[in-house]
Amino acid sequence: MLGIQIKFTSKIEEFVAHDGFKMSYGKQALGNEFFIQNTDILLEHGFGELEIKVQPWGNTVCFFPVSENSDLPFDIFAASFYLLTRYEEYLPHVKDEAGRFPVSESLAFKESFLKTPVVDIWAQKFKQVLRQKFPEMEFKKIEFQVESIFAVEHGFVFNNKGIIRSMVGWGNDLVKLHFHRFFDRIKSWMKIKKDPFDVFDDLVSLIKKHSLSTIFMFKVADFTLYDRNINYNRIPYRSNIKFVSDYAKIGLLLGHYSSQTLKILKKEKFRLENIIHYPLENVLNASYDLGIPEHFNTLAELEFENDYSMGYPDDLGFRAGTCSSYLFYDINMEITSPLQIHPYIFNSNVGKKYSSEELKKEIVKIHERVKNVGGTFRAIFKNEDFSEYYNNKRYYSLLKQIHEIE
Incomplete structure (x- = not known):
C-alpha cells in the first residue's frame, strides 16, 4: 500500500x-x-x-x-x-x-x-x-480504480434449457398467470425476440465505449438442485463466452459443489478453459461459504491466480477492511499463498435492502472513501440485473455511477 x-x-x-x-x-x-x-x-x-x-x-x-x-x-x-x-x-x-x-x-x-x-x-x-x-522518504503513488464483475449463472432465461425444463417453465407461466413471460418465452423460442437474459451485446458495447475494466465470471457446473445454469455444451452459451472473452477478462463462477470439492472444481476449470482456449486465472465464489482457509488453498493448488470473493453477498462494505488487493495468508499453516485476493464492496444482491436513492447515497459515500485512499472500488453484478425482467434502468444507472460515466 x-x-x-x-x-x-x-x-x-x-x-x-x-x-x-x-x-x-x-x-x-x-x-x-x-x-x-x-x-x-x-x-x-x-x-x-x-x-x-x-x-x-x-x-x-x-x-x-x-x-x-x-x-x-x-x-x-x-x-x-x-x-x-x-x-x-x-x-x-x-x-x-x-x-x-x-x-x-x-x-x-x-x-x-x-x-x-x-x-x-x-x-x-x-x-x-x-x-x-523522515521528510525525505518517497512513497509510491497509488491510483484509484474501478472494476465491475458480472456473475453469469443464468446465461439465458428461456432458451437453451432443453425440452423438459422449457415445458415445465412454460406450464408454470400459465399456472401463475404470467402471460407476459408466457408470450416472451414463445417469441424467444421462435427467434422473434432476444432472450431477456442475453444482454452481452449491450454490456460489451458499454465496455468498449468507455474502456471499462470488467471481468465476466461464467458458471459451467453440472445441473443440480443448487446449480441451474445453462449446460456448458450448449453452442449459444459457448458462443457468448467466446464473444465476451474478446473484450473482457473471463473467470469461473463456482457452482455449489465446486466450492466444496477439489475434484469438481478441477472439472469446471477444465471445462471453461476448453471453451476460451487459455489458462483460467480468475475465480468468484458469489453465493457460498468462503471456507477459509481450505478453499483458498485449493484455488492456489489448482493455479488460480486471482480470487474475487472477498465481500459480503448481502451487504455493502469491506469484509477484510480493505479496498486493496493482497496475498492470502493461511493462519493454520502460517504460509503466504500465491493467490491474490481482490475484495469487492458492492454486490447487486444488496439492492433488495435499499431503495434506489438510499443505495446511490451509500455508494457515493463509500466511493469517495475508496478514492481518498487510492483503492479499487469493485462491484459485482449479474447479467440478469440488466434484463427487462429486473430493474435494468436501476442497475445501468448504478454501473454508470460506479464507473463515473454518462
Whole structure:
C-alpha cells in the first residue's frame, strides 16, 4: 500500500549501525528510530479468542492499543493482520441459513466500521506519520480504480434449457398467470425476440465505449438442485463466452459443489478453459461459504491466480477492511499463498435492502472513501440485473455511477 522497499533484520547491532530510515517493531525502542510497539498476536502460533477494544484514532478507529512510547497508538500490523486474514472466520461462529459467515458476526459490523476501508486509511495515516519523521522518504503513488464483475449463472432465461425444463417453465407461466413471460418465452423460442437474459451485446458495447475494466465470471457446473445454469455444451452459451472473452477478462463462477470439492472444481476449470482456449486465472465464489482457509488453498493448488470473493453477498462494505488487493495468508499453516485476493464492496444482491436513492447515497459515500485512499472500488453484478425482467434502468444507472460515466 505504501510502495516502499524494506529489509528485515533481527540483529540489533546491524539495526543500530544502519544510518538510513529505520523502524523497529517490538516491546521497546532501540534508539531514535520510528518505533511501533507490538502486541503478542503476530508472535503466536495458530489462533485463539481475542479481547478486542475498538477506540478512535483521529477520524477513524483502531484496535489492539499499545503504550504512549509507540509512535502509533496501536499495533497497526496486528490489527491489519486480523482483518486481512479474516482471523474471526477461523473462530467458532454462528452461520447463516446458507452456511456462511454472516456480516452480523463481524467486528466491523458490530463496531460500525464495515463501510470504511480502515486498513487503507491506517496505511495513509501511517505514511503521514512516517513523513513527519523522515521528510525525505518517497512513497509510491497509488491510483484509484474501478472494476465491475458480472456473475453469469443464468446465461439465458428461456432458451437453451432443453425440452423438459422449457415445458415445465412454460406450464408454470400459465399456472401463475404470467402471460407476459408466457408470450416472451414463445417469441424467444421462435427467434422473434432476444432472450431477456442475453444482454452481452449491450454490456460489451458499454465496455468498449468507455474502456471499462470488467471481468465476466461464467458458471459451467453440472445441473443440480443448487446449480441451474445453462449446460456448458450448449453452442449459444459457448458462443457468448467466446464473444465476451474478446473484450473482457473471463473467470469461473463456482457452482455449489465446486466450492466444496477439489475434484469438481478441477472439472469446471477444465471445462471453461476448453471453451476460451487459455489458462483460467480468475475465480468468484458469489453465493457460498468462503471456507477459509481450505478453499483458498485449493484455488492456489489448482493455479488460480486471482480470487474475487472477498465481500459480503448481502451487504455493502469491506469484509477484510480493505479496498486493496493482497496475498492470502493461511493462519493454520502460517504460509503466504500465491493467490491474490481482490475484495469487492458492492454486490447487486444488496439492492433488495435499499431503495434506489438510499443505495446511490451509500455508494457515493463509500466511493469517495475508496478514492481518498487510492483503492479499487469493485462491484459485482449479474447479467440478469440488466434484463427487462429486473430493474435494468436501476442497475445501468448504478454501473454508470460506479464507473463515473454518462
